Amino acid sequence: MNGKELHQQLNELFEQNPNIDELGLISSRNSAFDSNSAFILAENNTKIGISFSCITELYSYCFNQFNIERKKFTSSHSDQILNKSLDLLTRTILFINAENITALNIRKQLILNGYNEHLKEIKLLNLIFTKHPKSGDAWTHRRWVLTNYKDSFHNKGSNSEEQTSLSIQDELKVCKRVAEIYPKNYYAWTHRFYILKNQPRDILLDDLKTIKDWINRNISDYCGYHHRYLIITTLIQNDENQNNNNNNNNQTQKEQSIDLLRNEIKMIQDLIEFYPGHESPWNYLRTLTRYYCTLDIKDKEQFLAEQFVFTQKVIQDRDSSYYDKQISYCYRYLITLIYQLGFSQSAEEKHQLLNNLKNQIPNQSEFWEYLESSK
Amino acid sequence: MTDNQLLKEKHVEYIINLDKKKEDFEYWVTEHLRMNGMYWGLSALSILNSIDKMNKEETIEWVLSCQQPNGGFSGNNQHDDHLLSTLSAVQILLQFDALDRLNIDAVVDYVVSLQQPDGSFFGDRWGEVDTRFTYCAVSILSLLNKLDKINQDKVVEFIGKCRNFDGGYGCLPGAESHAGQTFTCIGTLAILHRLHEIDIDTIGWWLCERQLPNGGLNGRPEKSSDVCYSWWVLSSLSAIDRLHWIDQDKLRSYIIDCQDQETGGIADKPQDLPDVFHTFFGLCGLSLMGYYNLEHIDPVYALPTKTLRKLKHLNLTWNKH
Numbered sequence: 001m002n003g004k005e006l007h008q009q010l011n012e013l014f015e016q017n018p019n020i021d022e023l024g025l026i027s028s029r030n031s032a033f034d035s036n037s038a039f040i041l042a043e044n045n046t047k048i049g050i051s052f053s054c055i056t057e058l059y060s061y062c063f064n065q066f067n068i069e070r071k072k073f074t075s076s077h078s079d080q081i082l083n084k085s086l087d088l089l090t091r092t093i094l095f096i097n098a099e100n101i102t103a104l105n106i107r108k109q110l111i112l113n114g115y116n117e118h119l120k121e122i123k124l125l126n127l128i129f130t131k132h133p134k135s136g137d138a139w140t141h142r143r144w145v146l147t148n149y150k151d152s153f154h155n156k157g158s159n160s161e162e163q164t165s166l167s168i169q170d171e172l173k174v175c176k177r178v179a180e181i182y183p184k185n186y187y188a189w190t191h192r193f194y195i196l197k198n199q200p201r202d203i204l205l206d207d208l209k210t211i212k213d214w215i216n217r218n219i220s221d222y223c224g225y226h227h228r229y230l231i232i233t234t235l236i237q238n239d240e241n242q243n244n245n246n247n248n249n250n251q252t253q254k255e256q257s258i259d260l261l262r263n264e265i266k267m268i269q270d271l272i273e274f275y276p277g278h279e280s281p282w283n284y285l286r287t288l289t290r291y292y293c294t295l296d297i298k299d300k301e302q303f304l305a306e307q308f309v310f311t312q313k314v315i316q317d318r319d320s321s322y323y324d325k326q327i328s329y330c331y332r333y334l335i336t337l338i339y340q341l342g343f344s345q346s347a348e349e350k351h352q353l354l355n356n357l358k359n360q361i362p363n364q365s366e367f368w369e370y371l372e373s374s375k
Numbered sequence: 376m377t378d379n380q381l382l383k384e385k386h387v388e389y390i391i392n393l394d395k396k397k398e399d400f401e402y403w404v405t406e407h408l409r410m411n412g413m414y415w416g417l418s419a420l421s422i423l424n425s426i427d428k429m430n431k432e433e434t435i436e437w438v439l440s441c442q443q444p445n446g447g448f449s450g451n452n453q454h455d456d457h458l459l460s461t462l463s464a465v466q467i468l469l470q471f472d473a474l475d476r477l478n479i480d481a482v483v484d485y486v487v488s489l490q491q492p493d494g495s496f497f498g499d500r501w502g503e504v505d506t507r508f509t510y511c512a513v514s515i516l517s518l519l520n521k522l523d524k525i526n527q528d529k530v531v532e533f534i535g536k537c538r539n540f541d542g543g544y545g546c547l548p549g550a551e552s553h554a555g556q557t558f559t560c561i562g563t564l565a566i567l568h569r570l571h572e573i574d575i576d577t578i579g580w581w582l583c584e585r586q587l588p589n590g591g592l593n594g595r596p597e598k599s600s601d602v603c604y605s606w607w608v609l610s611s612l613s614a615i616d617r618l619h620w621i622d623q624d625k626l627r628s629y630i631i632d633c634q635d636q637e638t639g640g641i642a643d644k645p646q647d648l649p650d651v652f653h654t655f656f657g658l659c660g661l662s663l664m665g666y667y668n669l670e671h672i673d674p675v676y677a678l679p680t681k682t683l684r685k686l687k688h689l690n691l692t693w694n695k696h
Contacts, residue, residue, distance in 0.1 A: 056400045063403065067453045097404045101499075102454040108501060140503040147502070184598060190550045197549065220597040226551040279596045287540045332584075340577075363586045363622040367579070370620070 003061020006038050006054050011088050013039055013048065022047040023095055023131040025055060055096055062092045066103065075109050083115040091124065098128050098135035108144055118149040119166060126174055133182040139191055146171075171195045172207065176214070179223065189223040193230050201238070204231050219275045225284035232261055233291060258295070264288060269310055277322025282329035286336050293341050304343040311337075328360035339371055379631050381667045385639030386654060387425045390416045393651055409451040410441060414463035415655035417470055421679045422658045422670045426470065435473050438464050442478065446485030447499070457499045458489065462511040465518055470682055474519070483521045486512045494529030505546045506537050510559035514676060517566045520688045531569050534560045542577030554585055554594035554607040561611045565675040565693055575615045582612050583620040590625030591644075601643045602633050602653045605660025606677075613663050613674035614693045623664045630657045671696040
């Protein structure tokens with residue numbers, strides 16, 4: 001089959017099976033393919049596989065054809081046959097290469113000229129993410145679609161039925177799913193906070209609950225911790241802003257937010273003890289501690305003393321195969337308490353700590369030397 | 376690999392043969408990045424003192440053919456413009472000493488038009504904001520001596536908002552610290568002569584924590600090592616004069632282990648297939664650390680220091696070479 005026939009066949013498969021929600025590129029040596037077929041459907045025709053052997057043919061045809069037809073396209077006039085053809089060609093291109101920004105940009109214009117709907121585009125992106133979860137340009141395109149949707153909604157005036165069709169919950173679900181397909185996925189987590197940042201308190205609190213479960217299953221993924229950090233600090237910041245606006249009723253709410261932060265520190269300490277030897281929760285604890293000390297709080301001395309007690313408890317807990325890693329992170333945390341936050345220790349104790357670190361993390365010897373010479 | 380040998384000839388060979396491969400799968404899924412690829416390949420040859428191995432006139436013609444009516448450059452002939460490819464185009468033309476053939480005013484107007492009231496930059500007319508785009512804009516205008524056309528204080532203010540408690544920077548305000556984004560933010564501040572805005576101890580510490588026991592560097596906590604961070608992390612440390620805070624010999628060995636003994640080129644990790652991106656950044660790392668007599672690369676502009684020295688308006692306060 002040539003590229004044109006492959007593209008047509010793929011389009012027909014999508015027309016006949018509108019519920020396809022997962023995409024894969026599959027080596028044709030896979031036994032699921034017979035030697036002649038370029039595509040395979042599975043699980044009640046909801047998953048589609050494209051044979052690797054036909055991809056170059058399919059992609060080069062679609063890209064060349066796209067470039068020919070793109071020249072005829074102008075945003076001012078609307079030729080439905082051309083619109084449809086560009087829609088299908090760019091779809092196939094993105095299945096194979098989701099970073100083709102020129103194809104993504106034509107799809108934006110197909111929304112602007114009214115040919116494509118925002119909701120349909122989001123659904124297509126959900127499908128593309130199952131194969132390309134780390135495509136930064138596809139995430140960028142998604143944000144453009146959401147922003148344009150909101151803008152066009154404002155321009156049109158109220159139409160609640162349409163507005164509810166693109167919901168926050170759907171966005172959050174996609175972010176979670178993609179973060180699971182590809183752990184430590186910077187794009188998915190950046191998008192998640194982009195969706196949440198201006199949401200009301202109860203939605204932020206709900207998300208904190210959702211992500212608690214997530215970090216328990218993804219101990220070494222810093223993205224989840226950073227996300228929690230953003231939510232907690234956003235809540236505290238929002239309270240500050242409201243307080244500045246002379247809203248006295250907010251004092252209790254502010255205390256609740258600070259409690260949230262204290263509970264978070266406690267939770268992360270438990271996690272560190274339960275799963276020793278992971279860098280991410282330790283880094284998160286360090287960040288939370290630094291943040292806590294910037295707040296206008298009265299018990300800073302006592303707080304630092306409690307943190308110190310925690311480190312001593314960790315150092316004494318030798319019953320783990322990951323003890324070496326665990327104490328190297330613990331020593332690093334002690335450095336933060338002493339050198340950055342001013343927890344007082346004798347010169348001799350500091351010297352001993354830096355010596356331990358030189359043994360535990362020799363790569364950074366010069367940095368430990370620097371700390372020693374600076375105080 | 377025990378003798379720590381850098382396969383210079385093989386790497387040159389690898390790079391000049393890249394453009395001869397046409398029409399295979401790799402070609403099609405990377406053709407939209409050709410401008411970046413050309414910059415990586417050409418600059419790698421510069422580091423290896425072999426820039427004359429490139430077809431100069433043909434390359435310049437092709438680069439110029441990618442300038443769009445709005446002044447920006449696209450990643451290849453059949454594509455839309457973007458700040459990322461525009462910076463690469465300027466970097467290529469500069470290395471060929473061909474900036475006089477560029478419609479400079481059009482490029483400057485394009486870049487200036489993308490700055491937003493909060494100081495950030497769009498990557499193109501569709502409106503995505505990212506600290507990478509800020510770096511591209513500031514680097515382009517600085518190389519063309521047109522920094523006065525934008526609001527620099529606002530740029531610095533925006534970069535400040537992207538800084539996190541660990542000292543690192545993300546792609547947007549609030550986004551997680553990432554070594555690549557940290558390079559773009561430190562680079563921007565360096566070009567604007569605002570390195571004093573940086574908390575050097577905190578970011579320096581976070582950056583040197585990126586070195587793993589195998590000597591390689593990662594870009595975020597608990598990620599695996601990757602040769603490209605030999606650029607993003609190392610250049611940032613170099614710009615703040617803290618290169619010595621990591622174990623350079625161990626990093627050298629890690630990069631050397633990522634060479635492909637047969638084909639030349641450097642991969643992201645030992646045993647992986649090489650590509651031009653990691654070949655360039657691996658060589659950059661070795662050059663910054665001063666190994667193998669390589670041409671020195673500037674940690675802020677990602678261009679050979681000797682090329683930058685020809686631009687009399689630049690003041691490379693961070694560069695002692």
